[in-house]
Amino acid sequence: MSExxxxxxxxxxxxxxxxxxxxxxxGGDVYIVKTCPEHGTWKVKIWSGADDYRRLYDFAAVxxxxxxxxxxxxxxxxxxxxxCDRHLQHTCLNVVEVTNRCNLNCPICxxxxxxxxxxxxxxxxxxxxxxxxxxxxxKSPRCVQLxxxxxxxxxxxxxxxxxxxxxxxxxxxxxxxxLRIAKDVDYxxxxxxxxxxxxxxxxxxxxxxxxxxxxxxxxxAIKEQAIANCAEVGIGITLVVTVSPDIxxxxxxxxxxxxxxxxxxxxxxxxxPISYFGRYPIEPEDENRVLLPDLAKAIEEQTKGMLKAxxxxxxxxxxxxxxxxxxxxxxxxxxxxxxxxMALGPPCSTENVADKTRSEVSSLWKYxxxxxxGPAESDDNSWRTFVNRAKTHYLTVSAMAFQDVWxxxxxxxxxxxxxxxxxxxxxxxxxxxNTTARDGTTLYRRQTFCR
Amino acid sequence: xxxxxxxxxxxxIEKRGLKVDDVKSVIEGAGDDRIYxxxxxxxxxxxxxxxxxxxxxxxxxxxxxxxxYCHKMKILDIVLVGEDSEWKYCKNGEVVKTGHTNLTxxxxxxxxxxxxxxxxxxxxxxxxxAAGALTTAEGLFQQKRA
Numbered sequence: 001m002s003e004x005x006x007x008x009x010x011x012x013x014x015x016x017x018x019x020x021x022x023x024x025x026x027g028g029d030v031y032i033v034k035t036c037p038e039h040g041t042w043k044v045k046i047w048s049g050a051d052d053y054r055r056l057y058d059f060a061a062v063x064x065x066x067x068x069x070x071x072x073x074x075x076x077x078x079x080x081x082x083x084c085d086r087h088l089q090h091t092c093l094n095v096v097e098v099t100n101r102c103n104l105n106c107p108i109c110x111x112x113x114x115x116x117x118x119x120x121x122x123x124x125x126x127x128x129x130x131x132x133x134x135x136x137x138x139k140s141p142r143c144v145q146l147x148x149x150x151x152x153x154x155x156x157x158x159x160x161x162x163x164x165x166x167x168x169x170x171x172x173x174x175x176x177x178x179l180r181i182a183k184d185v186d187y188x189x190x191x192x193x194x195x196x197x198x199x200x201x202x203x204x205x206x207x208x209x210x211x212x213x214x215x216x217x218x219x220x221a222i223k224e225q226a227i228a229n230c231a232e233v234g235i236g237i238t239l240v241v242t243v244s245p246d247i248x249x250x251x252x253x254x255x256x257x258x259x260x261x262x263x264x265x266x267x268x269x270x271x272x273p274i275s276y277f278g279r280y281p282i283e284p285e286d287e288n289r290v291l292l293p294d295l296a297k298a299i300e301e302q303t304k305g306m307l308k309a310x311x312x313x314x315x316x317x318x319x320x321x322x323x324x325x326x327x328x329x330x331x332x333x334x335x336x337x338x339x340x341x342m343a344l345g346p347p348c349s350t351e352n353v354a355d356k357t358r359s360e361v362s363s364l365w366k367y368x369x370x371x372x373x374g375p376a377e378s379d380d381n382s383w384r385t386f387v388n389r390a391k392t393h394y395l396t397v398s399a400m401a402f403q404d405v406w407x408x409x410x411x412x413x414x415x416x417x418x419x420x421x422x423x424x425x426x427x428x429x430x431x432x433x434n435t436t437a438r439d440g441t442t443l444y445r446r447q448t449f450c451r
Numbered sequence: 452x453x454x455x456x457x458x459x460x461x462x463x464i465e466k467r468g469l470k471v472d473d474v475k476s477v478i479e480g481a482g483d484d485r486i487y488x489x490x491x492x493x494x495x496x497x498x499x500x501x502x503x504x505x506x507x508x509x510x511x512x513x514x515x516x517x518x519x520y521c522h523k524m525k526i527l528d529i530v531l532v533g534e535d536s537e538w539k540y541c542k543n544g545e546v547v548k549t550g551h552t553n554l555t556x557x558x559x560x561x562x563x564x565x566x567x568x569x570x571x572x573x574x575x576x577x578x579x580x581a582a583g584a585l586t587t588a589e590g591l592f593q594q595k596r597a
Contacts, residue, residue: 019589308597327590327591337559339591339592380561380586381561381562381563381565382551382561382562382564383524383554383562383580383583383585383588384563384564384580384583386561386584386588387584387587387588387591388584390587390591
């Protein structure tokens with residue numbers, strides 16, 4: 001027996017035309033069902049636990065619309081994106097791609113780097129134009145992730161960072177596979193000196209068998225060297241894990257335990273369940289996906305309850321079904337002391353969540369202020385010791401479920417706050433930008449960067 | 452009673468989310484349930500989820516408020532009794548000691564330095580701790596609720 005619990009628009013995986021979709025609860029889980037008059041019906045599981053899915057709507061923040069819109073009137077959402085006045089949420093993170101060249105050739109790559117048939121490697125003035133789009137359309141604090149391809153193939157990346165900072169972009173993170181910063185400390189130091197705030201570091205596990213499957217070569221030693229170099233230079237890292245059900249879902253607890261040994265250099269672990277856009281090895285069935293509730297459950301099981309599924313809450317900035325986040329203090333024995341829990345219920349105020357989240361992206365590292373006056377304490381079990389440790393020894397464990405052509409829906413795209421900056425002055429939700437049809441036809445990526 | 456509250460003290464009270472009336476109610480409801488060091492008193496009172504403190508001096512019917520502060524953590528048992536302090540508990544005349552008291556919040560229990568009177572089992576938290584470490588810890592726990 002199935003029950004309709006929502007309606008939205010979506011895309012046909014064959015022709016990318018906008019088609020109507022329903023969300024249904026069936027067998028306790030949630031599915032998106034959509035029919036293209038030409039190409040048939042698709043039914044894809046999008047959430048484990050229909051009650052949980054409904055309950056999360058209570059966590060939705062009052063959205064904060066973008067400061068300005070680049071597109072005046074949309075005829076066909078999501079095809080005329082840019083953003084328009086239909087978009088509900090402003091930009092928290094701007095993704096600026098500075099190349100599509102890469103020093104890896106991974107079997108899984110959302111950007112189809114090294115194989116998309118064109119070279120995209122913009123000059124400084126083009127990149128300046130993209131930063132100007134951020135300055136013009138996004139209110140402070142402005143956070144930019146430099147991405148690609150692999151941004152560190154560019155020798156002029158420090159200059160790009162410096163230019164962004166000079167233009168008023170407060171927070172810069174670099175999305176990297178770590179190859180260059182593992183072997184070139186001078187380059188890493190130059191990036192830090194230019195103003196890089198942290199690295200978003202591809203990290204699929206602590207076992208080279210995993211890297212052979214996800215990246216085509218053993219990389220764990222390189223990741224370790226990169227982390228050591230960042231510790232030496234004094235720059236923070238978020239470990240970013242592409243999670244695949246048959247490759248490393250069994251390994252997520254081990255990744256968290258490893259990350260806890262690397263604080264304070266490692267600030268967080270961000271799990272990204274594999275999405276089927278760009279380059280991917282198979283056409284997905286439901287069992288080839290990792291849904292957020294299942295990921296949270298795997299984390300609870302593999303950390304033996306140290307981090308429970310209930311410790312994960314939506315950020316409430318994007319759509320509530322897009323992400324989960326936890327924050328824990330790492331205790332001296334390496335165990336986690338979670339500070340977040342669903343038991344606290346939805347935020348008391350959903351009015352300012354978006355602002356808080358934006359601010360958090362740029363200031364999380366500085367969140368805990370030094371408020372310690374008064375006599376010293378020797379008691380390791382005191383609140384003061386706890387707070388002093390919390391200032392540096394904390395770990396966020398988060399997850400974001402990117403949408404692909406099978407799972408994507410307007411209800412989630414229109415609340416997205418992570419936007420890719422285009423060359424023609426637009427901001428497009430990350431998942432939408434990277435969406436590809438079954439045959440690899442892109443919705444936006446190639447149209448934007450292949451010129 | 453006539454209350455004298457300096458601007459800086461008032462600003463701190465408000466910054467901590469308290470009302471002046473909360474602090475006055477602590478003072479006016481204290482009776483002998485307060486500690487005294489020869490010049491100022493500290494009294495406390497649970498108001499809703501908060502334990503609210505007033506530190507103040509009395510001269511006739513004039514009350515000079517030196518500080519108003521609070522914590523959300525619940526005071527539990529005394530875990531360490533140290534040396535004599537300069538304070539006495541007005542209710543039983545006993546000398547108040549320096550010590551440590553367990554405080555619990557949202558399921559976590561840890562200790563904090565405090566003024567303790569073992570015979571009555573009473574503990575008082577001083578301003579520096581309540582407005583510093585405890586507030587920060589409470590803020591960490593409540594980061595998702597604000």
